[in-house]
Amino acid sequence: MGTNWAWFHRFGSPPHVYRLAGLLTPWFAWPAALSILAALYGGLVLAPPDYQQGEGFRIIYVHAPSAWLSVMIYAVMATAAGIGLIWRMKVAHAAAASCAGIGAWFTVVSLVTGMLWGKPMWGTYWVWDPRLTAQLVLLFLYLGYIGLRSGIDDLGRADRASAVLALVGVVNIPIIRYSVEWWNSIHQAPSVMKMEKPSMPMEMLVPLLLMFLGFTLYFAAVMLVRLRAEILRRERNASWIREALR
Amino acid sequence: MTATTPAGSWQAARIVLQREWLLAMRRPAQVLQPLAFFAVVTAMFPLGYTPELAKLRAIAPGVLWVGALLASLLALEHLFREDATDGTLEQYVLSGQSLTWLLLAKTIAHWLLTGLPLTLMAPWLGVALGVPLSAATGVMAALALGTWTLSLLGSIGAGLTLGVRRGGVLLSLLTLPLAVPVLVFGARATELAIVGDSPTGALYLLGSLAVLGLTLAPLAAAAAVRIGLE
């Protein structure tokens, strides 16, 4: 086991991660921009309007990826927090902290786009659709995480406490989703109120997948930038900072 | 050394339960306040909506559950906070006993003093909302399981918010989203009981949540308390 883990433990070193993050960012940022632009063009211009939902369905290009990403980011955040807790790596905690804001924001975007989709569809901004409701609960989970972090003064304690919270949350997310689906199905909501995904011919599907990719790359790029800032903030008294900022 | 025998886990748990019981008897107000809160909140709904029992019956599951949730959250604030302030919790950590086990004992005591009374009160408050007494067993079964799971979930939040200024609000913000499944299954079971159908399906789901909480929550709570005591 000995030397095989050396590469893993090198990630515990803030200067190493700082440098690595700086190098990797453009490799995520440019493909992200290209991907998103291509997807936008494909989705807004090339794809034909859905025969059922007309032009309104196009909002799915933003709604679906951001919803998926909001859950994925929580998983990434919980994983980073777990690594930080078990292997006691401060950098992992810094990574978790960097993810939180992005994840919360994507959740807000998915909620807002969901609402904007709802208005032309059903004439109302909010429906208790299982997906929207689950996103709302996810937003509360994010806010709780961020609130706990800001409520504890000592940084080490805040890291560890929010790590426990993130792990508890990530175990709960599938349970919450299941219960919300169950709740919705029990109460026989009129099917008009459900957010039906339009059936997907190739011209619609490809831009959507590109958008998923683009958003993911975008998240990676932004997360790396925030991680660097977070590392700087935490290590500001350390000696290597002066070298790194030269 | 000393001619005494080391305490086993059951002995330690008994000591914890005894102590919680004694404390509750000395400070009955702390135990009764959440119950009073439950009653007051339940009374607010007819005042804010309608006096018609038929209409109230329709919203009764939600009202009862939200009231029980909020009352439990009020009581959860005290679960660890005082023990942390006066150093008792540290002694638990240092006792050589499993902290998970001791905290579970504390949570059980907390449920017996809060969740159980809330459960017993609920059918009577339900009557005020037009719920027939025949539904009492179903209502109580659901609330018993639900408040139990909530006590477990809340113990995690209580541990995490130790030492946070004004941690009570944060505790609610942390625990309520995690309690959504409990609320959903529990309210459904209550609703079925009120209408007269069998709530067994929903109760099984509630039960599985309770078991899951029992196995995982004390571990998370112990980790949270250790972090909070630093």
Place this chain on the structure above:
Amino acid sequence: MVVLLGLLLAAPVAELVDATDLKSVGRKAVPVRFRPGAPWFCMSALVVNNLSVYRGERAILCRVSFELAAGRALVITGPNGAGKTTLLRTLCGLVEPEEGELHWRSERRSFRDAEYHVDLAYLGHEAPLKMDLTGRENLRGLVGLRRDVAPERVDAALGEMQAGSFADRAVRTLSAGQRRRIAFAALGLMGATLWVLDEPVTNLDRAGEALVQTLLSRHLATGGLLLAATHQPLGLDPACCDSLVLAGAVP
């Protein structure tokens, strides 16, 4: 460049200075080392190496090391904020150190090891008593987690600390000194080998101090270990005491 190098070298030194010197009062100290084959009473029961504790980026303790043999007391002194309380709490496993090794009874252990905790009793600044219970009930609760004690022994312990007269009143009604006496009565019953005390004689009057001295001396005489952070002299036999001075962070 040279200035920068100089700053870099000076930083660890200026960060935190800790003087770990084992000097006993009045007698030249003989460092006790574990030698295989030596009689058991030559072993240091407690060995701590390179203990460092950080709070945020600030180092509160920097590579503190010491050994303590059975029957000896380590008296920890230093100015306010030097990290005495943090050191004691870290040794109990209440605070996670950045680095550090613990050897208890010649075995490498974690600070959170259950067997280590069974042998350890900690008394902090405040006596860990519930306000609404009586002294006796508190005592039964504190000790009962660790061992079964007969009521006669409880009475005896309370009598030793001369706390019998107020042991059945609610702790809320007692003075700080009285609470401390009850806490010490509990300490005596816990059956722990290592006692970790933070400011043991604060709030105690002359009589109380004398009682605590007797208790501590007896504990050392029966082979117990004592770690105490204190501002005041404890009145223990200087031959059994080692001293650790924490100088605190140099601004």
